[in-house]
Structure formats: C-alpha cells, structure tokens
Amino acid sequence: MDKVPILKMGDTLILAIQVELHDKMAIRLQEDILKEIHDTGARGLVIDVSALEVVDSFMGRVLSDTASMAGIMGVETALVGIRPEIAITLQEMGLELKGVHFALNLEKGMELLQNIGEIFYGED
Amino acid sequence: MEKIKEVVINNSEDVILARQAAREMARETGFGLADQTRITTAVSELSRNIYLYAGTGRVIIRALSKNLKKGMEIVAEDRGPGIPDVEMALQNGYSTNRSLGQGLPGTKRLMDEFEIKSEVGVGTTVTIRKWL
Structure with missing residues (x-):
C-alpha cells in the first residue's frame, strides 16, 4: 500500500497512518490531505497515528506543518492515538507539535473537534 | 558471538530499513x-542526516556486552561535507535543512552516550550508545 486512504464523516476527514512512511510518502500525504480538504470543504481533520512505532523530528514536523496548513484553510486538526513510548520520546527530544489538538483515540478526537466546531460555528 | 548489522543509506527508504534493524536488535538485546x-x-535521525546532508553513508548497529553490562552501539558515518560548527549543530533549533533542527540535540538526549567527529570536506561520524 503506498497511499493512505482519507475518509469523510460528516464535516470531518479521517485518516489512519497504518504503515511507516518514508519522507517522500509523508510529504505526498500532506499534499493529498490539503487537496482533500479543499475538494470536500471539511471543517475538521483527524489523524490517527496509533499504528506508528516511531515519530522522529521529520515526521513530527510534517504532522505539525500539516495541521498549520489545514489551519490556514480553516480546518482544525486532532492527532489521536499517540503511543506512550512515542509521547516519552517526543517530550525527551524537545519536539513540540504546534497547531495540533490531541486526543487519546479516534472517538475522543471526533468529540473534541465537534466541541470546537460548536464553539466556532454554533450548533447547526 | 558479536551481533552486528550494517545498513547502507542512500535514500529515505533506507532510513526505514535502518530503524527496523535497530528496533529488532534493541528487542533482542532486551x-x-x-x-x-x-x-x-x-x-532514524542519524540515518536521515546522512541522506539529507551527505547523500550516502552507512549505519552500523552493534550489540554490546561489557562486564555484566549489556547495551547497543550505533555508528552513523558518511563522507559528506562535514559540519563546520559541531557545537552549534548540537544546539536546539539549529538546522540548515528541512527538519526541526532538533535531530542531533534530540538524539543526544535520547541516548546514554553520544560522540560526534566531523571534519569539513572529510565527513561525519556519530557514535551513540544505550545501556540496558
């Protein structure tokens, strides 16, 4: 598999990174996500990284950049499913993922984005 | 019996091979x-530095056994341009390329021992160790 499927549920795009991405794949995924946001008019983006065993400075940067870019397009991003050992490693390395909301799992990430959406757009 | 693995780094796919080899040996070491x-x-950080800055190089992963201590040593070496100011490269936020500039200082913090030798025009060798 060389493409990460991006699903849409209501106003939210959901993708689960299931394989170790090499750098070019990560950059291509970033472009795919932004295009999908543009094409679908989504308001939220949930990225599930629970299958990732390593998040190094490059991957951290790509995730953080993607959230910032999505932010400029009016979309809030939730990063969900960060494993304990990855949380430890990111913190020890001093890597800050900016512009991202965090949630424990997919369900909580969806809830979080829904709450943010209600604050910004009101209930509709 | 000495356990040793070598991964040649030429591109970003090789970074994944290097970290898979490292993960496997770390698990086997306990x-x-x-x-x-x-x-x-x-x-991952050291292998990426090789292909980003030097283009090519290699990563040697070795299981260590010293007295009763067990551990792992990784040597990442290239014959790239070298780092003009190693001290600066070890500071947070320093980067000449597309990374967070936290690859080297971050790597140092993750490991127990960290040594770097770099000479402009000759290359760079980074040696890291972690003890069990």
Whole structure:
C-alpha cells in the first residue's frame, strides 16, 4: 500500500497512518490531505497515528506543518492515538507539535473537534 | 558471538530499513518498549542526516556486552561535507535543512552516550550508545 486512504464523516476527514512512511510518502500525504480538504470543504481533520512505532523530528514536523496548513484553510486538526513510548520520546527530544489538538483515540478526537466546531460555528 | 548489522543509506527508504534493524536488535538485546523507541528514533535521525546532508553513508548497529553490562552501539558515518560548527549543530533549533533542527540535540538526549567527529570536506561520524 503506498497511499493512505482519507475518509469523510460528516464535516470531518479521517485518516489512519497504518504503515511507516518514508519522507517522500509523508510529504505526498500532506499534499493529498490539503487537496482533500479543499475538494470536500471539511471543517475538521483527524489523524490517527496509533499504528506508528516511531515519530522522529521529520515526521513530527510534517504532522505539525500539516495541521498549520489545514489551519490556514480553516480546518482544525486532532492527532489521536499517540503511543506512550512515542509521547516519552517526543517530550525527551524537545519536539513540540504546534497547531495540533490531541486526543487519546479516534472517538475522543471526533468529540473534541465537534466541541470546537460548536464553539466556532454554533450548533447547526 | 558479536551481533552486528550494517545498513547502507542512500535514500529515505533506507532510513526505514535502518530503524527496523535497530528496533529488532534493541528487542533482542532486551530493551523495553520505551528504550526500543528511543533507540529507533535516534537511528532514524542519524540515518536521515546522512541522506539529507551527505547523500550516502552507512549505519552500523552493534550489540554490546561489557562486564555484566549489556547495551547497543550505533555508528552513523558518511563522507559528506562535514559540519563546520559541531557545537552549534548540537544546539536546539539549529538546522540548515528541512527538519526541526532538533535531530542531533534530540538524539543526544535520547541516548546514554553520544560522540560526534566531523571534519569539513572529510565527513561525519556519530557514535551513540544505550545501556540496558
């Protein structure tokens, strides 16, 4: 598999990174996500990284950049499913993922984005 | 019996091979999940530096046994341009390329021992160790 499927549920795009991405794949995924946001008019983006065993400075940067870019397009991003050992490693390395909301799992990430959406757009 | 693995780094796919090799040896050496992840992440940073800055090089992963201590050593070496100011490269936020500039200082913090030798025009060798 060389493409990460991006699903849409209501106003939210959901993708689960299931394989170790090499750098070019990560950059291509970033472009795919932004295009999908543009094409679908989504308001939220949930990225599930629970299958990732390593998040190094490059991957951290790509995730953080993607959230910032999505932010400029009016979309809030939730990063969900960060494993304990990855949380430890990111913190020890001093890597800050900016512009991202965090949630424990997919369900909580969806809830979080829904709450943010209600604050910004009101209930509709 | 000495366990040793060598991964030649030419591109970003090789970075994944290097970290898989590191993860496997860390597991076999008996490191827990957090340390396996620290080691794998450090190897990822060093291998990426090789292909980003030098284009080509190699990563040598070795299981260590010293008296009763067990551990792992990783040597990442290239014959690239070298780092003009190593001190600066070890400071947070320093980067000449597309990374967070935290690859080297981050790697140092994840490991127990960290040595770097770099000479402009000759190349760079980074040696890291983690003890069980």
